Amino acid sequence: MAKTWYPVINYLTCVDCGTCVVKCPHEVYDTEKAPSPVVKNPESCIDHCHDCGNRCPVGAITYVGDDTGWTPPNGEQTAEEPCCSCGCEATPEKKVIIEYLYLDLQTCDRCIGTDNVLDEVMLTLTPALELAGYEVEYKKIEMETAELAEQYRFLSSPTIRVNGQDICKSVAENSCGCCSDISGTEVDCRVFEYNGDSYEVPPKEMLAEAILNAVFGQVEIGCSCSKYELPENLKTFYVGKKSKSGCSCGGSCC
Numbered sequence: 001m002a003k004t005w006y007p008v009i010n011y012l013t014c015v016d017c018g019t020c021v022v023k024c025p026h027e028v029y030d031t032e033k034a035p036s037p038v039v040k041n042p043e044s045c046i047d048h049c050h051d052c053g054n055r056c057p058v059g060a061i062t063y064v065g066d067d068t069g070w071t072p073p074n075g076e077q078t079a080e081e082p083c084c085s086c087g088c089e090a091t092p093e094k095k096v097i098i099e100y101l102y103l104d105l106q107t108c109d110r111c112i113g114t115d116n117v118l119d120e121v122m123l124t125l126t127p128a129l130e131l132a133g134y135e136v137e138y139k140k141i142e143m144e145t146a147e148l149a150e151q152y153r154f155l156s157s158p159t160i161r162v163n164g165q166d167i168c169k170s171v172a173e174n175s176c177g178c179c180s181d182i183s184g185t186e187v188d189c190r191v192f193e194y195n196g197d198s199y200e201v202p203p204k205e206m207l208a209e210a211i212l213n214a215v216f217g218q219v220e221i222g223c224s225c226s227k228y229e230l231p232e233n234l235k236t237f238y239v240g241k242k243s244k245s246g247c248s249c250g251g252s253c254c
């Protein structure tokens, strides 16, 4: 599968400071060519990581496949040392990005229910966060294909992320009749664990608490920089969905 996320250098702007080469921990750049930035291993770049772009003092780095709305900071930001390079700490301090990643909003009770609760929570939290000076971006992304799921490092449906971090510390799932029907196979979807109980549709208070804690840093939420592989459960879903639709691509085109 072709790599769909990696840095591109504007050599007309680049001043050969070598920061991107030195700071990338994933050996994407050729260190033998340092300080000049030469992308040697694009396949090692972490999807949605903007770390080198945020550090570039002249805004010379953009990314293939970047549809996040991120723009090079042109040296206006002074990035703190992040814990990793997955992008989870690269969001500007006063910006909150809420992402809702789901498999289906047509028939899946769990995805639709969670979507409704999240809408309701965001309707209340957004004005309060804006009042506190935060710019709020709320995005819903259907994980329509296996390729897209891999691009987003999707682990379980549905997923809610705040500034790139899953609000759930771990993945818990049970059998999902709706997604099993969609794919014609046995598929598990996420259950949300809150105060000792499990919910197929999370309660409002759980989402509000998780989002506020993520924004104001009261809890450590898992980082998504670790090695990623599309879970077998989701592979089964995409292959089943494909075969039900009559397409023979194996889950990558629809």
Ligand code: SF4
Pocket: 006, 007, 023, 024, 025, 026, 028, 029, 044, 045, 046, 049, 050, 051, 052, 053, 085
């Ligand atoms: S985006 Fe992240 S992983 Fe990719 S080259 Fe830059 S620092 Fe390395």
Ligand code: SF4
Pocket: 009, 013, 014, 015, 016, 017, 018, 019, 020, 021, 035, 036, 037, 055, 056, 057, 058, 059, 060, 061
């Ligand atoms: S950080 Fe920017 S200016 Fe420095 S070498 Fe990399 S691309 Fe060039």
